[in-house]
Amino acid sequence: MRYFWTFFWSFLLVEMLAYVVSSMSGATFDYAAAAVVSLVVSILIIVLAAVVPNQPVEKH
Structure with a gap:
């Protein structure tokens, strides 16, 4: 589902920007x-x- 929403929003925003x-x-x-x-x-x-990693970096 996240791939659909990624495509949906990028499609709308890029079309708007191009227009x-x-x-x-x-x-x-x-x-x-x-x-x-x-x-x-x-x-x-x-x-x-x-x-991009999703976990925080450990402090030494």
Whole structure:
């Protein structure tokens, strides 16, 4: 379920960001390109969450 929500929120946020940036720059909004970028962002977030340790570091 966490993979679904990761993809869902990254999809919404990247689409929104692409729309706002394309509007501000005067370019056309490309839905497909933003969807591909959101998929890449989702994969990066999932990989980053798997790599970062979840346990606190012991003090020596």
